Amino acid sequence: MDLVRPIMDIASYLWNCTTNQATYICGLEENLELLRNDMNELKNLSQEVRRRVALEEIQHMKRTERVNGWLQRVEVLERQVEVILQNDTQELQKKCLLNCFPRNCNCCYRLGKAVSKKIIAVSDAIKEAYFDVVAYQLPRAPVDEMPMENITVGLDPLLEEVWSCIADINVGIIGFYGIGGVGKTTLLKKINNKFLNQSHKFDVVIWVVASKEVNMEKIQEVIRKKLEISDH
Template sequence: MGNVCSTSLSCDDTISRCLDCIVSQTGYICHLKDNLDALRTEFQKLIEARNDVQIRVTVAEQRQWRRLQQVQGWLSRVQDVEKEVPRLLPQNFAEEKEILGGFCSGNCIKSYKYGKRVVQSLKNVQSLRKEGDFKDVAQTVPENPVDERPLPPTVVGMQSTLDRVWRCLKEEPVGIVGLYGMGGVGKTTLLTQINNNFLHTPNNFDFVIWEVVSRDLQLGKIQESIAKKIGLCNESWDSKSFDEKAQEIFKTMRNTKFVLLVVTG
């Protein structure tokens, strides 16, 4: 008896799921006109949003700013949708009437597939509209990846050490190079030579960052200095928390090749 009950419940569940599926699938056909109207409206709003973003990008690039990668990716996805949606939408009233009338002819499979594509495209367009609400579309770009630093008039006796450190940076897979010694032996002068070498020597580094770390460690100042160098000090930077700024710096620098020269004092 228990087995009979169990079988009955299982059949009910199966029938219920089948009915839900049928209702969902017929909805692609029954609501086709409404979905086409919605797709047409949402697509137009997406194009308007795209135009607004493109204008902001153009203005920023005229100021020598660099468009954000997420903005470029979004513009590319919108471009793909621009090719797809017009193929789905009827181009005039007569064509729409023919499409809707044709779906009463009994070709349910064709009607279902077309209606499903319209709904999927509508969801995609709506999602893209939400993604396109950018607070910032570009970031500043430093004029030069290296800032030249002043050197003493005469530098003597450092060429061999300079050559060794330079080989580590240019030829050998060395992640960290440490220079140590008593005060006054020329560590800062040597780092200054290394920094200035990047100005006149071909290299594939995106940034060369010079940082002075004092005894009273001030992480906020170091963070601001690095952010300015790599072009993150845009309109929204000041409103971000310390942790958010750290994440932005990390995200930017992990996609670049850089040299960080740290001088302690």
């Protein structure tokens, strides 16, 4: 009696192993077709996610780490599945299958096991493809660079003088005056761009154009957008 149970356990184990191998072999054609269809679905979902990400990135947003990781996993899966599916059905039948009686059990078993694993991996990736959010808003740059001509003769001394006033904590307002064409706007642009590569104590620098006919709402709108304050 003591020997019967171990023998039965061994027999059960061998039966399970044989059954699993038979499943991999006899279900190979069907599983290959399932893998091919699932992979096509995953590719379509991947393209949809990439389109969503591209639209968001145009709007100064960045893809989430979760989405980026998923897209990378899908790329790896595509390459792995492509290797498995590179032989057509006829070649697989010639190599492995003949009415469920394999010509090469070892070949069919390894292929069937790989296909089954990839079906699970692809299925899991499909389930994860439905993202509520694919990107998040990046903080705006504290300074927007202003385009300007390279030639700014004679403005550097004024620039340094104004910059020293900006660095002075006792100075709250700086004003420029002069007739048109003397370089006031150019000097302001140079000051604005200096904030890009010079350390300073300001969280944000806002460029607002105010004409003689002051439009307060327009000025407020520029400031609101720069500070990313909701208009609701």
